[in-house]
Amino acid sequence: MKFRAPTAVLAAAATAIVLAGCGGGPSTSTSPTDGTGDAAEPTELVLGLVPSQDVDQLVLDAEDLGTMLSDELGIPVTAEVSSDYTALVTAMQAGQAQIGMFGPIALVQAADEAGAVPILQSVRYGSSTYVTQWFTADTDRFCLDDVVTDDEGYTFCNGTDQAESGPVGEEALEQITADETIAFVDEGSASGYYYPATQLQQVAGIDPLDLSNAFFAGGHPNAVLAVANGDATVGVSFNDARTEVVEENPTIGEDLTVFAWSTDIPNDGVAVSADLSEEWQQKISDAFLAIADTDEGVEVLQAVYNIDGLVAADLDALDAARQVEANFGGE
Structure with missing residues (x-):
């Protein structure tokens, strides 16, 4: 049987689909395309996250992660905290964020609805589940x-x-x-x-x-x-x-x-915009892995989402999550 979330529950969770910038205002990140549909060199990127802890503290921790990614990639990376997973999927779809850190269901939704590319999954206590x-x-x-x-x-x-x-x-x-x-x-x-x-x-x-x-x-x-x-x-x-x-x-x-x-x-993970070239998708993956390979980087990842390490996304495990997600939203 397919089912939707209860109407009363959804109403209680309804939020504006906007991103609240860590710096206090909306991002003006440039599009990673050149207007012809071909991937272009991005000049800046937006990393989107969703609250799983105190929002004010997440904003501070996310800024540290954005700074580390900026250092690894050589371009500014602005970390922004969205209201919820739906907002972040929408931001990826609208090109307002080029990198997203999602729970597994939202990771599937980002892939299916926003064309995002899952690249990494979190490891905690030695497990990716x-x-x-x-x-x-x-x-x-x-x-x-x-x-x-x-x-x-x-x-x-x-x-x-x-x-x-x-x-x-x-x-x-x-x-x-x-x-x-x-x-x-x-x-x-x-x-x-x-x-x-x-x-x-x-x-x-x-x-x-x-x-x-x-x-x-x-x-x-x-x-x-x-x-x-x-x-x-x-x-x-x-x-x-x-x-x-x-x-x-x-x-x-x-x-x-x-x-x-x-x-x-399957654990939460990282997805990137398909508008980015494969080269830049790999650069972003390598940047996260480099951060996760240092004590300072692990400290920041743990502060953000209690992440001990990162591995390549398990697409088979995400397919299993996709089957769970498929039970929702059907008529």
């Missing part, structure tokens, strides 16, 4: 076995403490009802919406159209806080987004328990 984690404060209802606390005080149940890949704890998802208050992340997020919504349909038989009380929290940390604050019964995020809010909520690992995982998801 990750999972959606489901979390709750209601352990009596969603934990089918004992709650386990790790050495850092974070709680897990249903085997999520020992799992190396997903899915895990899917029986617990059968406890979720169509009127459950669920904190999703963003309508374009793989781990924050596409994969968990697909999982709910497959495991619990719930059409996302029927999730009348679900909402988009606007970021992975926000989804965690929504459940911690009692605004939702369960929430989803990348694994483990609880660490993103531990400074403001030191007991978050104890307050919220991870009770299920999705199937494995």
Whole structure:
């Protein structure tokens, strides 16, 4: 069955499709074409990102990454933070950004809708895949076995403490009802919406159209806080987004328990405009890889998106994400 995001949820997530420049205004980056359809030498580039942390901090971290790319490429690279994944895909389509850092579903959308070329994928903890984690404060209802606390005080149940890949704890998802208050992340997020919504349909038989009380929290940390604050019964995020809010909520690992995982998801990645020549596409790829090969560069990549390293984009894995994405938007 194909399905759309619930109308009420989409309305809550509706945002202006614009890019907010890190310097405080819109970019005036020149087009990488010469007007004849042939690739031309770019004189400057725009790197687009989307919030997954505090926006003000991301702006600062993104500026550092833009500076590093500028040094590697020899031309100015302006880093800009868009309102969400949809806005960044649109910016790529409109030529307002030539480089984009996307979640896997948005990476597929950028390729299919904006003609962008996926070039790299992120590596974290030695892996180019990750999972959606489901979390709750209601352990009596969603934990089918004992709650386990790790050495850092974070709680897990249903085997999520020992799992190396997903899915895990899917029986617990059968406890979720169509009127459950669920904190999703963003309508374009793989781990924050596409994969968990697909999982709910497959495991619990719930059409996302029927999730009348679900909402988009606007970021992975926000989804965690929504459940911690009692605004939702369960929430989803990348694994483990609880660490993103531990400074403001030191007991978050104890307050919220991870009770299920999705199937494995390809990591986020980098795409470039197809209007750039193959030479410049390769230059940009090499520049990112050079940055990821230095301690200073890894520090900046970790600050931006918790990235430990970069590898060539896995197109087969992205095809699998494309199949998940294909369930959305159909009639």
